[in-house]
Amino acid sequence: MSVASKRPSPQDPSRIRRHVVFGTAVALGAGILLAPQAVAADKWGPGYLIPDSTGKPDTSHIGAYNVPGVDGVAYCADPELAGPDAADGYSSAQTVTSWTSKATGKTASAEDLARAAYVLGKYGQTKNDEQAAAVDAVVYTYLEAGSTYALPNGKRALERLGYPNVSPDAKKWATGYLNEAAMFAGPYKINIKPADEQLKAGAKTSVTLDVTSATGHKVPGVKLDLDVSGAAAGAASVTTNAEGVATVSLTPAEGGTVDFKALAKTLPASQLRSFTPTNAKAQRLVLAGGSSSAQAEIHLTTHSPKGGLIVTKTAADTKKPLAGVEFAVKDSAGKTVSTGTTDTNGTWKVDDLTPGTYTVHEVKAVEGYQLAADQQVTVTDGAKADVAVKDIKIPEQPKPKPRPVTIPVLPQTGA
Known part of the structure; x- marks a missing residue:
């Protein structure tokens, strides 16, 4: 963009670029690049003064802009319009729901807006020249997709990053940011997966959580605050590991429902915020920084342990x-x-018994058999205890022996 109307004079001390080296780790998708931090001294903010598209020296700027009254920096978003000095003031920051390029007339996709917000939110707030230039190039790539200002092949995009005073790292970082945003930009979704769909009271189980990006990639390093009722959770918060997964233990209370909620409050931004100039011939600015959030909850049923006989x-x-x-x-x-x-x-089954000790009592035997003695049995969770009962036949009473009958013989008498 052109900054000629406020171009510093050659004698202006702000033209002197003082490079102070700090150890700054910048994540680039699959790796971490340790780079020196060069603090820009020109009045516009971190970045580089470069020629404009006509070749006029030091009349354009690639990088971030210091915005009066704003805590942090912003980035120009209309490459062919005048710079912020021609704006005659800006509105307060507004959330962007739709973006149409003033250069091409094309509307940016929701996906590109979210990816631009991701890079601005994660990397935009910086004092590092290379990093600010890389973010600037990424913003134009997403908001001016398919134009000469868009990477990887836009002519002007490559020119802006290819000037001798622009660190080669800026292009490398811009490519890394684009790759990372393609994987990890929002909006985000929290997924909660219990090890057991039906919980048992008092039995420890586990719940696995992950946070997925708009493209379904699991996001590492996300802190999740947990709110659990109806069970004791092993932690109040968890953080996703390098694979983007976190696990927490869960011990349900007696019966009822377990309500499990997870909240991620510090995810990268997924919506752009912009400043609109009073003068429509000046560039709009998009604000760096910001964050987004996501939440999810599940409800599980807990049953008390049951067994049987x-x-x-x-x-x-x-x-x-x-x-x-x-x-x-x-x-x-x-x-x-x-x-x-x-x-x-010869079997009788009993279900739905709470674990404990029971007595099996025979109430009525079949004819000819004695009642069996009571038996005590222990019932455990989820198991059926076997109880074998044997009835003893009632002994037959011995038949009495017949007694001999003596018939007295009477003497015969004569007539």
Whole structure:
């Protein structure tokens, strides 16, 4: 963009570029580049004075701009219009919902707006010349897509980054920012995946979380604040690892519902903010910095542990099953909790028993058999305890032996 109307004079000390070196790590997609930080001394802000598109020296600027009354820097977004000095003032920052290029008349896609916001939010607030120039090139690439100002092949884009006084790192970083934004720009979605869809009261389980970008890539290094009711969580917050995944333990309370909520408050920006000039012939500015957020929640059902019994009734003498035998199950307090009768296979099944100790009591035996003694049995979560009951046949009473009958013989008498 042209800055000729406010061009510093050759004697202006602000023209002297003082390079102070600091250790600054700049993330570039797949790697980290450790670069010197060069603090710009020209009046516009971090970046470089370069020739304009006609070749006139030091009449354009690639980099960021210091905006009066704004904490931080902004970037020009209309490359063929006059610079900020011609604006006659700017409006307050407004969220951008649609952007149309004043150079091409084309409307930027929502995807490109989000990617520009990502780079501005993550890398735009800087005093580093190379970094500011790289962000400037990225902003034009997204807002002027397909034009001469757009990387990777736009003629003017390559010219602006190719001047001798512009560090080669600026182009390298711009390429890295474009690649990174393509993977990790928002809007964002939090995904919550429980290890178990149905929870058991008192049984520890785990929940896995990740945050995905607009293109579905898992985002590393995201802090998630957790709000959990109905269960004890292993942590109040977690941070996604290098693979973009975080895990937290969860121990549900007795019965009911577990409400699990996750909130990410410091994600990179996914919406642009811009300043509109009073003079329509001046460039609009887009503000660096900003952040976005995402949240999600799931609701899980907790069930209390349940078990059961399988009572098998057989005859002690024949080993055959006995049908029609009546039973009752009593809890540890002596209360009857279930009653039933054995089927043709000699079995009776009892379900939905809370883990604990129970007594199996035979109420009525089949004819010819004695009642069996009570049995105590322990029921555990999710299991059916086997109870084998054998009835002993009632012994037959011995038949009494007949007593001999003596018939007295009477003497015969004569007539």
